[in-house]
Amino acid sequence: MRLSSVSFRYSRRGPWVLRDVGLVLEAGSVVEVTGRNGAGKSTLLRLLAGIVRPCRGSVTARPPIVGYAPEVFPVDQPFTVAAYLAHMARARRVSPASGTALAERLGASHLLDRPLGDLSKGSAQKVGLIQSLLAPPGLLILDEPFAGLDEQTRAELPEIIGEVASGGGTVVVSDHQNQLRSFPGAEHWLVADASVTVLDGERVRRAVIEVIVGVEEADEVEQKLRADGYLTRRTA
């Protein structure tokens, strides 16, 4: 799959969100997209998924089956989890049983009879993830999939990503918590200033700085830093 000179803006007089972006995605590759909030990560993912079309340039050779999980799963819908997944399975022309099987794998079987509106954030993320995998995707796009997930799914997700990639699928994950840092062979893209920089597969060189704050401010500062795309680590 290839992006050639892709530019995008949401309105004719609006600012360019992405400008003259050229990228190549090999089948079977895993890409982690990082960047500050508002840098255009989600827009890049939507262009890749084919949800929006570039204003200029082109996207070619996109695999026919695309799985997409949004950053925040929309729980404001009048369905149970099972009914919702059945609808999405029919839209993808696969058996509703695939939803049940995925729910079991992700430890979400007990959620199937629950209304979407009653789900916690983590459970809703899981439903978003399950619907993206209903048909084996040739391109899997996950927008901040790790946010709010429980430990079990957090551990399961890299495994699922690995399976899609080893089946020849391409996986693109935006993630400002950098959860895929230890994923073997993952490429890294940095979105900033309306362009995308390929960090060439090699480890990004990192520096560690200590920031000393009052205990009561610690959570807030950590959240701010993470929102800006930095990796943080608490020391005792």
Place this chain on the structure above:
Amino acid sequence: MIHHTALIRFKLAAYARSHRLLQPVIGLFVMMVIFYSTLVPPGKELPSYADSAGLLIIVFAWAARGLLDTEPPAQRLISATSAGSPRREVAAGLLAALAVNLGLAAIAVVLPLLHGFAVTPPAGDVARGAGLHLLGLSAGTALGALTSRPILSSPAASMLTLFGGYLALLLASLTPAGAFTVPVMPWMRAANAGTLDEILLPVTAATLFWSATGAAVYARLRRTRP
């Protein structure tokens, strides 16, 4: 087309389970009570149908807008990828809105036959009435789509455009250039004068042209407004 039906059914199911369907249904029945609280005398059935088709445009627009707004924005993105392309999601939305409006129009055509017309009109007039309702629902569906959330995100702007747009439509059709707009007033007048058949073809062509144009503009705008 066949494989879009899953997404159309999904949208209809969500709409039916939300409270939004109630609003145009109540609107429709209020209009029906106003139209048919006194019996329509024999021979006046077609003018009555013509008025109903023209006035219900606002109800059809309201229903289309409600249906398209039922789906949360992030779900539209999921639906677009599930259906294989955003064009299919847009098409499924428009077709689901048409389906709802066909149901509402069927009520508006059948109800006066049960109660409202003093005598049952000839089949030809019922067919003409049904045809005018089809024109009304296509114009209404396009207007509703153009005022839905992806196009006009502010509810106030959307409501103003919906009602203002309908009013503008009626006023424009009153002017000498009325035949080139959505000719609501011309079809009401012609039905009253008994000359509907003479203008039925251009009226149909003009209405379908503007409805298709509205739907095309909606689909074009949705390309950057997922």
